[in-house]
Amino acid sequence: MRKRASTEAAKAGRRDAIVSAAAEAFDRLGFAATSMDWLAERAGVAKGTVYLYFATKETVFLALYRRELDAWFADVDERIDSLAQDDAMAFAGLVVDALEARPRLPALAAILHTVLERNAGEEDILDFKRHLMDRHSATGRRIEEKLGFLAEDDGVRLLQRLHALTIGCWHAAQPAAVVRRVLSRDEFAPLRSDFSEELENTLALLLEGWRHGGGGF
Numbered sequence: 356m357r358k359r360a361s362t363e364a365a366k367a368g369r370r371d372a373i374v375s376a377a378a379e380a381f382d383r384l385g386f387a388a389t390s391m392d393w394l395a396e397r398a399g400v401a402k403g404t405v406y407l408y409f410a411t412k413e414t415v416f417l418a419l420y421r422r423e424l425d426a427w428f429a430d431v432d433e434r435i436d437s438l439a440q441d442d443a444m445a446f447a448g449l450v451v452d453a454l455e456a457r458p459r460l461p462a463l464a465a466i467l468h469t470v471l472e473r474n475a476g477e478e479d480i481l482d483f484k485r486h487l488m489d490r491h492s493a494t495g496r497r498i499e500e501k502l503g504f505l506a507e508d509d510g511v512r513l514l515q516r517l518h519a520l521t522i523g524c525w526h527a528a529q530p531a532a533v534v535r536r537v538l539s540r541d542e543f544a545p546l547r548s549d550f551s552e553e554l555e556n557t558l559a560l561l562l563e564g565w566r567h568g569g570g571g572f
Contacts (some may be wrong), residue, residue: 362509364440369398369400369404369408370418372399373394373398373405373408373415375398375410376393376394376398377415377416377418378392378419378459379397380393380397381419381462381463382458382565384414386416386470388413390412391406391415394412394415407451410473410475410479410540411476413472413473413474413475414474414475414479415468415472415477416463416466416485417467417472417475418462418470419459419463420463420467421486421487422489423457423459423461423463426457427453427454428463428490429470431450432494432497434449434452434453435497438501441501441502441503441566443502443566446498446501446502446562447555447556447558447559447562450556450558451551451554451558454521454551454554455551459475461521461522461524461525462525463560464521464525465522465525465529466520467522468522479528491510491511491515492510493505493508493513494514495508495510495511495512495513496510496512496520498513504565504566505565513561513562513565516561520557520558520561521554524548524550524557525550527548527550528548528550528551528553529550533540541545
C-alpha cells in the first residue's frame with residue numbers, strides 16, 4: 356500500500372511539473388511557439404513521458420487553464436464572503452481584481468474554444484466540462500446568496516456570461532501591433548479598450564439589468 360501511494364505521488368508530481376512547465380512556456384513563448392520537447396526538457400522528463408500524461412499539447416494547456424481557473428474560483432469564493440449584500444458594483448470589482456491577479460487566465464480563456472478544445476480527446480473534454488460544471492455550480496450558489504436579485508441557477512448563467520465577456524474584452528484590448536500604433540493617435544482615443552475597465556463596467560451593467568428584471572438582458 357505504501358509503495359502504491361508513493362507511485363501515485365510520483366505520478367502527480369510529474370504531471371504537475373509538466374503543467375508548471377506549460378505555465379512558464381505560455382508566459383515566455385506563447386502557446387504557438389511551445390513544443391512538447393520544450394515542455395519535457397523544462398519538466399525534467401523524457402518527451403515520451405509527457406505523452407503518457409497528455410495526448411496533445413492542447414491537453415497540457417487545458418490542464419493549465421483548469422489549474423488557473425481553480426485558483427481564480429478559490430479567490431472569488433474567499434472575496435465574496437466579505438462583500439456587502441446585493442452590491443453589484445463591488446462584485447464586478449472583485450471579479451476583475453481576481454482576474455488581474457492572474458493575467459495568464461484571460462489569455463488562456465481567449466484560446467480555449469478556438470485552440471485548446473479543438474485538439475483534445477472526448478474523455479479529456481468530458482472530464483474538464485464536469486469539473487467546470489462543479490465549480491460553476493458551487494460558486495454560482497455563493498453568488499446567488501450574496502446577490503439576492505439572482506434566481507436559482509442564475510449564478511451559473513452569470514459565470515457563463517462572464518466567461519464570454521472576458522474573452523471579448525481580452526481580444527478587444529489586445530490588438531495587433533499595427534492596430535495599436537493607429538489607435539495611439541488622439542483621434543482614435545474613444546476606440547481604445549482597457550481590459551479591466553471594460554470588463555468591470557460591462558459586468559456591472561449586466562448585473563443591473565438582472566436586478567431590474569432583465570434576466571441579465
